[in-house]
Amino acid sequence: MLRFLARRLLIIPVILIGLSLTTFIVSRLVPGDPVKLAAGPQARPEQIQKLAEEFGMDKPLAEQYLTYMGGLFQGNWGYSISTKRAVGPDLLTYFTATLELTLVSTLLGLVIGIPLAIVSARWRDRWPDHFSRFISIGAVSIPVFWIAIVLQIILAQNLRLLPVGGRFDPRAGFPDTFTGMLLLDTAVSGNWQAFGIALRYMILPAFCQSLLVIAVVTRQLRGDMLDIVKKDFVLVARANGIPERTIWTRYLMKNALIATVSMLGFLIGFELGGSVLIEYVLDWPGIGQYALKAALLLDFQPIMGATLFIGCVVVIINLITDLLYRVIDPRIGFN
Amino acid sequence: MAKQSLDPINKIVAEFQAGRINRRDFLRLLGGLSAGAAFASVPAVAARAPRMNVAPAAAAQPTPQLMIYGGAQDIASLDPFDRTDYSISAIMRQVYDRLFRFEGGWPQPVEPGLAQTWSASEDASEWTFEITDAAVFHDGTPLTADDVVFSYQQTLKAQKQRSSLLAGFLAPEGIVAKDSKTVVMTLTTPYGSFDRLLAFLEQPIVNKALALANEVDGDGGAAYLIDKDAGSGPFKVTNWQVGSSYELEAVEDYWQGWPGESHLSGVVWRKTEDVGTRKTGLLAGDFDVADTISATDIAEIDANATTFTNVDYGLLGGYLKYNTQSGPTADVNFRKFLAYSFDKQAFSDSQSGYVKLMTGPLPEGVPGYDAALDPQYSYDPVKAKEHLDMTEYKDGGIALDFVYVSGLDFEEAGGLILLAELQKYNITLNLVPKNWPDIVGACTAPETGPAIAFIFDQFPPLGDTWLIEKYSSKSWDRPTGGSFQACSFYKNEEVDAKLDTLRVTVDPDEAAKIVAEVQTQISEDAPDLPLYVSPNIVGFNKRVKGFVYAGDISVDFWRLWIDDAT
Numbered sequence A: 001m002l003r004f005l006a007r008r009l010l011i012i013p014v015i016l017i018g019l020s021l022t023t024f025i026v027s028r029l030v031p032g033d034p035v036k037l038a039a040g041p042q043a044r045p046e047q048i049q050k051l052a053e054e055f056g057m058d059k060p061l062a063e064q065y066l067t068y069m070g071g072l073f074q075g076n077w078g079y080s081i082s083t084k085r086a087v088g089p090d091l092l093t094y095f096t097a098t099l100e101l102t103l104v105s106t107l108l109g110l111v112i113g114i115p116l117a118i119v120s121a122r123w124r125d126r127w128p129d130h131f132s133r134f135i136s137i138g139a140v141s142i143p144v145f146w147i148a149i150v151l152q153i154i155l156a157q158n159l160r161l162l163p164v165g166g167r168f169d170p171r172a173g174f175p176d177t178f179t180g181m182l183l184l185d186t187a188v189s190g191n192w193q194a195f196g197i198a199l200r201y202m203i204l205p206a207f208c209q210s211l212l213v214i215a216v217v218t219r220q221l222r223g224d225m226l227d228i229v230k231k232d233f234v235l236v237a238r239a240n241g242i243p244e245r246t247i248w249t250r251y252l253m254k255n256a257l258i259a260t261v262s263m264l265g266f267l268i269g270f271e272l273g274g275s276v277l278i279e280y281v282l283d284w285p286g287i288g289q290y291a292l293k294a295a296l297l298l299d300f301q302p303i304m305g306a307t308l309f310i311g312c313v314v315v316i317i318n319l320i321t322d323l324l325y326r327v328i329d330p331r332i333g334f335n
Numbered sequence B: 001m002a003k004q005s006l007d008p009i010n011k012i013v014a015e016f017q018a019g020r021i022n023r024r025d026f027l028r029l030l031g032g033l034s035a036g037a038a039f040a041s042v043p044a045v046a047a048r049a050p051r052m053n054v055a056p057a058a059a060a061q062p063t064p065q066l067m068i069y070g071g072a073q074d075i076a077s078l079d080p081f082d083r084t085d086y087s088i089s090a091i092m093r094q095v096y097d098r099l100f101r102f103e104g105g106w107p108q109p110v111e112p113g114l115a116q117t118w119s120a121s122e123d124a125s126e127w128t129f130e131i132t133d134a135a136v137f138h139d140g141t142p143l144t145a146d147d148v149v150f151s152y153q154q155t156l157k158a159q160k161q162r163s164s165l166l167a168g169f170l171a172p173e174g175i176v177a178k179d180s181k182t183v184v185m186t187l188t189t190p191y192g193s194f195d196r197l198l199a200f201l202e203q204p205i206v207n208k209a210l211a212l213a214n215e216v217d218g219d220g221g222a223a224y225l226i227d228k229d230a231g232s233g234p235f236k237v238t239n240w241q242v243g244s245s246y247e248l249e250a251v252e253d254y255w256q257g258w259p260g261e262s263h264l265s266g267v268v269w270r271k272t273e274d275v276g277t278r279k280t281g282l283l284a285g286d287f288d289v290a291d292t293i294s295a296t297d298i299a300e301i302d303a304n305a306t307t308f309t310n311v312d313y314g315l316l317g318g319y320l321k322y323n324t325q326s327g328p329t330a331d332v333n334f335r336k337f338l339a340y341s342f343d344k345q346a347f348s349d350s351q352s353g354y355v356k357l358m359t360g361p362l363p364e365g366v367p368g369y370d371a372a373l374d375p376q377y378s379y380d381p382v383k384a385k386e387h388l389d390m391t392e393y394k395d396g397g398i399a400l401d402f403v404y405v406s407g408l409d410f411e412e413a414g415g416l417i418l419l420a421e422l423q424k425y426n427i428t429l430n431l432v433p434k435n436w437p438d439i440v441g442a443c444t445a446p447e448t449g450p451a452i453a454f455i456f457d458q459f460p461p462l463g464d465t466w467l468i469e470k471y472s473s474k475s476w477d478r479p480t481g482g483s484f485q486a487c488s489f490y491k492n493e494e495v496d497a498k499l500d501t502l503r504v505t506v507d508p509d510e511a512a513k514i515v516a517e518v519q520t521q522i523s524e525d526a527p528d529l530p531l532y533v534s535p536n537i538v539g540f541n542k543r544v545k546g547f548v549y550a551g552d553i554s555v556d557f558w559r560l561w562i563d564d565a566t
Helices: A002-029 A034-039 A045-054 A061-073 A087-122 A127-141 A144-158 A182-188 A192-228 A232-239 A244-274 A276-281 A287-296 A300-328 B008-017 B023-034 B039-047 B049-054 B086-095 B145-158 B194-201 B208-213 B275-284 B295-303 B332-341 B344-350 B381-389 B409-423 B436-442 B463-471 B493-503 B508-525
Strands: B065-071 B115-120 B126-131 B175-179 B182-186 B235-241 B245-250 B264-271 B307-322 B398-405 B427-434 B452-457 B528-541
Touching: A002 A061, A002 A300, A034 A045, A034 B436, A061 A300, A087 A127, A087 A182, A087 A192, A087 A244, A087 A276, A087 A287, A087 A300, A127 A192, A144 A192, A144 A276, A144 B275, A182 A192, A192 A244, A192 A276, A232 A244, A244 A287, A244 A300, A276 A287, A287 A300, B065 B275, B086 B235, B086 B245, B086 B264, B115 B194, B126 B145, B145 B175, B145 B182, B145 B208, B235 B264, B275 B295, B275 B528, B295 B307, B295 B528, B307 B332, B307 B409, B332 B381, B332 B409, B344 B409, B344 B528, B398 B409, B398 B436, B409 B427, B409 B452, B427 B436, B436 B452, B452 B463, B463 B493, B463 B508, B493 B508
Parallel strands: B065 B264, B398 B427, B398 B452
Antiparallel strands: B115 B126, B126 B182, B175 B182, B235 B245, B245 B264, B307 B452, B307 B528
């Protein structure tokens, strides 16, 4: 296992350097002048020059890349040419919001998706199965931002049950945080009133984001279960009089989960980097919005920072998934 | 050049109309005048009218409440020496005081702020400002001329966005404090409208001691102030959640007092970029005010029992810029053909009528605006054909690019209207949506500039600045290239010479004459089609009181209060 881990850890820097190089080249090849844009429309030539020098944008591209990477190895994520804010602290702030949303939505997706898959497979081609398939196909085929808007109008505007967006009630005052994840921080500090508010603000974005997880988990798990249910060991279990519920929830589930866990790693990575629309419509201040804004302004260092940051996290999640994969099914091994 | 010359009654009436005096105080002041009790002190009373509202008859005063504001733009920085985005300016106005107020109504009047009186030398090269002795920073430090000097000098030294226009007239060493209450600015180029320029630029006056105590590498405290305040305004910063919400708390004993029947206890700026979410938030009661509402949502918001909208027009003008140096649009007759081919009314209809069509290069509200300017290029297919026939493209068979900002439906609508018309002449119009940075980059030089670009411009309400930045060839024919505002790449030596003269003309009559001449010449050359002024649409919950439109996308929180009784 240690050799496996070491081998995978050694590959990570190579992946990240490749990612940084690709991002750098792509972000610098697109047309547009980030310095002129940041300097503003009435900027005088000397202002543009000063800004270019300040951010090293007057240097050759190779030198710019090496300088950036040199800074990165020293823990300096650079500064936004547009806002002049340090990228590192901003990344942490935005990322923790996205991470919190991703974890809750994934958990919600599993809580809904796994029972749906079991019900669907257990009563194949009967109404629970039809219902489950309707949900999973609908969840993956209807644009999630559209669902967000519809729910926003129904639940927030008409019924006034939930807020339209944001992370916390501005009238209640933003709670003190230490990880940046409001649910965790308010729970740990015992501030249950703030926890309740944060939870209320979490419901809509988490539900919308969980739809993809629900769809994928339900379909994947259902299919795997239907494959496994035909295996000999299931027949043997039934012949031995093991209750049907135990067969489905323990024997079948454990074997069928392998592919789902693998898929889950991919899904979490996707949610971390690809929740821009949910963040935009429901005003969730996450890293997707941060990266999008940087991209639209050609704000080079935040673009690099956000890409590498998300890249790092996805690589780590994939590593964890690979380990988990092998824990669930020891036959796969570490070689 | 004394600026405060209104007689007492007119001044009180003006203060009332501008919303700085409530009805009760207005009647009280008029009553006081008629009794002759305070006649001699009226100018001073009027100048400080807001302070008189500090202790109005208290019985019916609504309790100050927190207001939730849904803002379309994030507030990326509070650095008082850097950016001037509308969201940043909106917050800066509340946290810092400026030399002048520029929010008393529309068109924007220049009014005293920290500068109680000001004057200029005959040639307008030296300006003297007398600073109030009443202003106090949030930490209790009195605001002095030294703070004013520091704030302007630091902005000029930093050479960031805020300094762009100012640097054309002023150098750091030209700003001195004669004593603790007097600031003298000696201009590098004499400028008769310098007070108006300062009013527009709204330089926040920073607590020098606090800024310098937190200075890093000679930045004047800029890094520290990026999310903190060192101001003397009616609100102070209490909580700053990057990318999410920004909280201000009212300064109860604000030195200028509060102009309304009550005031806000605080404001939370909830960044809400999606226009649909801002509308829904307003209707759901999550927001008390939401800015940049879509014209298509006005009816729904107005139909709701608890909300309403305010639609006004400011200085944000939309232009179709023609590349005058390259391709078919280099031919003035072809440009006139394009101008006469554009159906402005159809465009207005496409925006539900919420546009103010422009009559020339300057929009209404800018001195020099001419409603009767000729030619104005109203839709006229006959004239369009006449001009097309004077070009080598009379048989069509050509294609032009129409570049607009990706995702902006109203810009695309403009392109579609022109596309439909040009098809009649066998001319293809390629609608090319681009990201804003791409357009900025393309507008650097004529070689890369698009044939037609839909561009929005906003400048100070100063005719000279407006014209120079867009129509002087010096704004693009230079080593660093042009800005998007000069994307017509217009070059007329006669216009250039007049604009050069205009910049240094102090006599207002002479300046007005040059502006008129230049406008006519530009209109004749048709380097662009001035199309429309965009509306500023703000949605309100009806419990929000005290709004006065002042030409801005956002609102002045200082004037507002919440009254649940109505």
